[in-house]
Amino acid sequence: MPYTAPNPTGRPVAVVGAGTLGRRIALMFATDGGEVRIYDPSAEQLAAARTYVEEQLPAVAARIGGEGPGAVAVTGDLAEALRGAWLVIEAVPERPELKERVFADLDRHADPDAILGSNSSSYPTSRFVEWVREPERLVNIHFYMPPTQNAVDVMSSGRTDRAVIDLLLAELPRHGVFPFEARRESTGFIFNRIWAAIKRESLAVVAEGVATAEEVDAMWSVNTGLRGGPFRAMDQVGLDVVLDIEEHYAAERPSLPTGPRILLEEYVTSGRLGVKTGRGFYDYGAGSDSTPRPRSGGRSTSAEGAAVA
Numbered sequence: 001m002p003y004t005a006p007n008p009t010g011r012p013v014a015v016v017g018a019g020t021l022g023r024r025i026a027l028m029f030a031t032d033g034g035e036v037r038i039y040d041p042s043a044e045q046l047a048a049a050r051t052y053v054e055e056q057l058p059a060v061a062a063r064i065g066g067e068g069p070g071a072v073a074v075t076g077d078l079a080e081a082l083r084g085a086w087l088v089i090e091a092v093p094e095r096p097e098l099k100e101r102v103f104a105d106l107d108r109h110a111d112p113d114a115i116l117g118s119n120s121s122s123y124p125t126s127r128f129v130e131w132v133r134e135p136e137r138l139v140n141i142h143f144y145m146p147p148t149q150n151a152v153d154v155m156s157s158g159r160t161d162r163a164v165i166d167l168l169l170a171e172l173p174r175h176g177v178f179p180f181e182a183r184r185e186s187t188g189f190i191f192n193r194i195w196a197a198i199k200r201e202s203l204a205v206v207a208e209g210v211a212t213a214e215e216v217d218a219m220w221s222v223n224t225g226l227r228g229g230p231f232r233a234m235d236q237v238g239l240d241v242v243l244d245i246e247e248h249y250a251a252e253r254p255s256l257p258t259g260p261r262i263l264l265e266e267y268v269t270s271g272r273l274g275v276k277t278g279r280g281f282y283d284y285g286a287g288s289d290s291t292p293r294p295r296s297g298g299r300s301t302s303a304e305g306a307a308v309a
């Protein structure tokens, strides 16, 4: 029987993976009165995700102004999480072999019409088509950092049913997020690619000794009116993660300059990974929050910043 896209009415959304992104994705789908189920093999992660959603949901749902807070359930039973769901979003670690296995499981246990979405930052779902029986329902749905950064990239697996993409473009805004379709396969989708260029050129400016990281961030703030800056954002994401991402781009486009990666490698090999190790382009001090202290007399800027990976 040919695949038919689902009718979401009255059906839950399932999120697979309760980490940084999974719990945030669940939060957004819970803002409009619906039911959301989160699956994770780790009881600890499930408990943390539940606490996170419970704390955030009232204010975020009020801001979005839909039908109000919905019901969020957490479970260590995958089949239970998926039962009846119209949409399943995987947010498991960025390891393709793991995602292949997860998609094979989702294909087996999800309702036959359920959309299977991947929140992967860098793997197109074309990579997973052979792990599902119906690639028509497989699609990239890439969130940034909700509830503060609410753009979403939607991208075909190359085989995705057009009705699936149209349904997502219509449904996602009801949950306080703003979908944009990547109209061709693109590593980094839309905004991540643009942000990659900003990061790369910022790193080149520092690697060449043109300006310090603090100066680049300060100039970013003065000229854009936005708080934060590329270096503070990279510190928040983690410089090891930033390096992995840049290496992925470079593997696809060998002409990219090496200076930015060499600078990142210096920080990573010396253990300065950013906020998570207390030191990156900025010093954060032992046991501190993410308030940066410039290392060498640079100008201090505000603690809040964008953290697009």
Ligand code: NAD
Pocket (backbone or CB within 6 Å): 016, 017, 018, 019, 020, 021, 022, 039, 040, 041, 042, 045, 090, 091, 092, 093, 094, 095, 102, 119, 120, 121, 122, 142, 143, 144, 145, 307, 308, 309
């Ligand atoms: P994370 O490490 O915070 O969370 C991953 C979760 O997956 C953990 O709770 C882990 O217990 C769980 N998990 C492991 N194996 C599983 C399995 N077989 N089934 C279900 N859950 C499993 O990772 P994250 O930062 O939330 O990233 C998840 C995905 O989201 C990745 O693909 C990443 O590229 C993408 N993403 C991350 C960001 C970001 O800034 N962190 C932004 C956009 C997209």
